[in-house]
Amino acid sequence: MSWLRRPKWWWVLLTVAGALLFVRLGVWQLHRADYKDGLLRLYAAAASAPLQDFDSVSAEPPATAYPRVRAQGHYLVDRVYLLDNPKHDGRGGIEVYVPFRPQGHDRLLLVDLGFLPGNGTDQQPQVPPLPTGLVTLQGLYQPPPGHGFEMGGDALGRQAHWPKTTIYLDMKQVAGDLGRTLYPRILTLDADPAAIYVREHTLDFGSMPPARHRAYAFQWFTFALAAVVIFLVLHRKKRRPKSKSPKP
Incomplete structure (x- = not known):
């Protein structure tokens, strides 16, 4: 050269x-x-996978799989959490989470009921009443959504009335607020045409x-x-x- x-x-x-x-x-x-x-491919395939019993995967779910499970138990109907302003098709609204006690267990499972779109006002959408008896749920047993740093610390503990609102779903904060142990993952319910909730779930990789x-x-x-x-x-x-x- x-x-x-x-x-x-x-x-x-x-x-x-x-x-x-x-x-x-x-x-x-x-x-x-x-x-x-x-x-993402595994997650998409899991939506049509055969149902498994929740007890078989509850404590130690496979790290790179998203089991589709069936669980029986009771909702804690007076303990509702609202994740404020997630987006579906550009519409603001709330994602609704409710603790659920599987039959025969003390540990609680956090259930993602789905998305309720905003109503065009500052008022949050009304959450329909939950069944108080024994119910059977089915959906994907998946990791909770990622969360960032919430300014001001734990907002749940400072709220005295239910439902409680948060901008991040922090499982440790929820467990501390309930005073109970939570399963490591959440249950995102299968889509139901009869439900008022929008259930179009995907994996949350945060900003990456x-x-x-x-x-x-x-x-x-x-x-x-x-x-x-x-x-x-x-x-x-x-x-x-x-x-x-x-x-x-």
């Missing part, structure tokens, strides 16, 4: 190390995207869905390319100006 100046060894080392690091980070982001795509991982991968690969380009530009030989031939 006659157009390049001979670089110092530390320039070469720095460029190679930086480019390799950026490429490695980009590949890692692609692997994370593929992993989450796989989880697969597409975001791929966007970050593209950025890291761009940084690797930029490191090489900068190295070449800084070590390019400067063209010497052509000497003018003397006039006769």
Whole structure:
């Protein structure tokens, strides 16, 4: 490469190390995207999977599977939690969660009843009355939705009246508020045409869905390319100006 100046060894080392690091980070982001795509496929397939008994998977659910289960028990009808302002098709509203005590167990299972759209006012939608007798539920046994940092700490403990409202569903806060132990996952009920609730569930990856991982991968690969380009530009030989031939 006659157009390049001979670089110092530390320039070469720095460029190679930086480019390799950026490429490695980009590949890692692609692997994370593929992993989450796989989880989404498993989740989609679980919606039509055969029902399992809740007791068989309740305590130790498979880490990368979403069992579709059936459970019998009773709602704690006077303990309703409202996740404020989630989005479905651009509509604001509430996601309704209710503790449920499976028959023969003391531990509580948090049930996601579904989404109630807003009514165009500042008033929250009215939650229909819950059955007080023995009920049979079926749905996906899945991880709770992710949550961020809630300013002001635990908002549930400061509320004296039910239903209680929160902007994040923190399982530890809910368990502390109820004074009971919760199962590690929640039950998202199957869709029901007769229900008032909208039940269109998906996995919640928070701010890092697969597409975001791929966007970050593209950025890291761009940084690797930029490191090489900068190295070449800084070590390019400067063209010497052509000497003018003397006039006769």
